Amino acid sequence: MAGIKDGEHKKEPFLSRNPFGKVPAFEDGDLKLFESRAITQYIAHRYESQGTNLLPADFKNPAHYAIMAIGMEVEAHQFDPVASKLVWEQVIKNFVGLTTDQAVVAEEEAKLAKVLDVYEARLKEFKYLAGDTFTLTDLHHIPVIQYLLGTPTKKLFAERPRVNEWVAEITKRPASQKILKRVLLTLHEKNLDYELVNPFGQVPAFEDGDLKLFESRAITQYIAHPYEGQGTNLLPADSKNIAHYATMSIGTEVEAHQFDPAASKLAWEQLFKHIYGLTTDQAVVAEEEAKLAKVLDVYEARLKEFKYLAGETFTLTDLHHIPVIQYLLGTPTKKLFAERPRVNEWVAEITKRPASQKILQ
Numbered sequence: 001m002a003g004i005k006d007g008e009h010k011k012e013p014f015l016s017r018n019p020f021g022k023v024p025a026f027e028d029g030d031l032k033l034f035e036s037r038a039i040t041q042y043i044a045h046r047y048e049s050q051g052t053n054l055l056p057a058d059f060k061n062p063a064h065y066a067i068m069a070i071g072m073e074v075e076a077h078q079f080d081p082v083a084s085k086l087v088w089e090q091v092i093k094n095f096v097g098l099t100t101d102q103a104v105v106a107e108e109e110a111k112l113a114k115v116l117d118v119y120e121a122r123l124k125e126f127k128y129l130a131g132d133t134f135t136l137t138d139l140h141h142i143p144v145i146q147y148l149l150g151t152p153t154k155k156l157f158a159e160r161p162r163v164n165e166w167v168a169e170i171t172k173r174p175a176s177q178k179i180l181k182r183v184l185l186t187l188h189e190k191n192l193d194y195e196l197v198n199p200f201g202q203v204p205a206f207e208d209g210d211l212k213l214f215e216s217r218a219i220t221q222y223i224a225h226p227y228e229g230q231g232t233n234l235l236p237a238d239s240k241n242i243a244h245y246a247t248m249s250i251g252t253e254v255e256a257h258q259f260d261p262a263a264s265k266l267a268w269e270q271l272f273k274h275i276y277g278l279t280t281d282q283a284v285v286a287e288e289e290a291k292l293a294k295v296l297d298v299y300e301a302r303l304k305e306f307k308y309l310a311g312e313t314f315t316l317t318d319l320h321h322i323p324v325i326q327y328l329l330g331t332p333t334k335k336l337f338a339e340r341p342r343v344n345e346w347v348a349e350i351t352k353r354p355a356s357q358k359i360l361q
Contacts, residue, residue: 037140056131057131057132068130068131071135085108086151087147087151089105091151107212108342119160119162119163120160134245139170143165220234220320221316231315233313234315235315237313248316251310252317255320256320259295262292267327269281273345296336307346308350326351330349
């Protein structure tokens, strides 16, 4: 599977795989494919007996296969165009500081409701959209549904009991649970057991007994304190020393207000825009890379004195950087890390941690 690295998707040999210069592209021996739905169908047939069978139980029966094919067509031409516009308005626009157009949301939700009404009727007869087994028809819905579960549009699923059950079922599958979250990184670093609950709520949300928290940085700080002695200590080695704790706090503030705004905009321009078929604005990339470079220059100087940003031990300051760094390592912006030797070593160190590998793969 080819990714976006150094603009390779716009050059040969990638263009020989996908002439449109977009991901995904796929190779299996001499076979080259592009377009995600074509790729998933090939994989499902070629590796039918490996892992989950994504075809109908009796897929050699033309009628059964046709039912799955109809479901995939409905997803591609009725469900996805509307659902993706709702993701754009309510998720991606918020991510880059744009204003959601509520008129568009209302219009697209009305269209989506009609599709879900059809699904509700179908799911009264069968557990999944193409029958009683999980198939490509269901799988193709998962990515955009996961986005919509963090938006007010989730109500459209919740209002339809069979659709609601189906959504819960397909999004709890192991393959659906690869989530990029500071909170999950923290939980894994602390070797804490956890349960993902309320999939229809805003994320991240966290409960510990009667305590309920939201906003990832607040959650990670809470986890780090009461569980200081379990797993990785994410606080300074001498966390009771006010000066040491203040150093970590400064680092987390710099990440939140200096590093993350620029880094997130770069991830948007170079990764997320490609996902939505939009064009990267190279002027914005240049502007944000200049801002990020200044932050990394400060980091380079700091890392000449210490192994990590808040001292000689890995802390929340470092952990909070991992998700967006992982995105940027798949873009030309990775050069900003590579050009700074100490920053480069630090990035390699924090992204190879077991918790990073487990959550961010």
